[in-house]
Amino acid sequence: MIAAHNLCKSYQTRRGAKVVLDNISFSIRKGDKLGILGCNGAGKSTLIRIVGGIEDPTSGTVTRTMSVSWPLAFQGGLAGGISGIDNLRFICRIYEVDFPSALASVEEFSELGNYLEEPVKNYSAGMRARLAFAISMTVNFDCYLIDEVSAVGDRRFNEKFKKRLTDKTKDCSVIMVSHFYGVIREYCNMAAVLDNGAFRMFPEIKDAITYYEHVLQKKNITF
């Protein structure tokens, strides 16, 4: 189980404190797939970093009784100065994963070929996302945190990504944040909308999407 209790987060700016998360509470059980929708700057990434335990909330607590992955995002988790293989080695050491079998799986999934031996800083955004996702799939977690990883992939990769995620996380939990409901609609079984610091949970995905569209309309955002 992962439970967030009364999470608040505010950032100091030159014009006083800006509240990003305002008294958020939720909990998910093993097997739940939670999608969180929010516009740019709504605090999605902040929330996922707090749940992942790499950033402290201003107040409130997060209780984790299962292992949680690092936030899988475009950037973060990978070191730019070293090659993809060395990144994998680093992560295998930290999470105590067998390197040879992990390498085989990363080679197969990422389809990066010889690029795996190049420094990650020379990768394109898509390549980086592929590597980040492939590496994270080699470590077994009870819950995966995903921060818009699928948004940079092409169609083929997104298909592969969805299939792999579905296979891998059949019995696991997932918390996924996105500004677009495409993947969330197909993949999650519960959804929430983050807007203006408030967190609204919906048991039905379609209700969340309807509400989110309403939020977007208020801000004159269309897809």
Next chain:
Amino acid sequence: MPTESLRAAFRIQYRVIGALLRRELVTYTGKKGMEFLMLMIEPMIFTVALVILTTFKNSIVDKTIPVVAFAVSGFAIMWAIRLQIMRTMPVILGGVPLLYHRYVKTTDIVLAKGILLVFSSTLSFFVLVPALVLLGIMEVPVNILLVATSWFLVQWYALAFSLIVGPLSALYSAGLRISIILGVLHAFSTGAFYMIDWFPKEYHKPLLYLPMLNACEMMRDGMFGDICTTHYSVLYIVFFNIFLTYVGLVFCRKCANRSSFYDSGP
């Protein structure tokens, strides 16, 4: 948050620092097998250059002191500390992507870099001194244990200092500048260019407040023995190092799980 027992936490930290060290080594040279050579040579270049310069110019006030040993002790200490400060300054902001892994803490990132540099300058010192002795340029130190102990205290000081300048440079926009100044000040506060005994007696006491000047005098005592008079207090260096380590750990604690790092971009 799952609170690991102290033992489990140490096990994780050991694993993480090990992984970070290997990453540092790979980043350092990019080529396997070259790491040790590079690590050893880099701190040596500066020391050797200054030793040659000092020897030829022989700018030492007290002509009874062996000039090479004087220069080696002073510049090796000064450079070990300066290298440590210069290199650990940018290390936290450069390592932000690694902080995404919950087990990796800012303290580990600074420590991994610091330990690598301790290893680097120590290797270089303990290769350079025997080499100079074998070449007959330098006498065998009178008290090797004293030299080794002072070197240990210098490295402890340098590592503790890196725990301060690492977070300081990452936390405050002025921190980087302050760290640079702190680094430069060590050129003059380590006895690379002078000995306490060259000053009039009334200046001895204030000079002894400089911890690394104490360590430098200690090393010279071990190198020359009774040729010259040295002034130092081992206890003072130890207490100063404990204090410095404490301040460093407080700074590192301030850095843990900071929000501002993640928004500063890659």
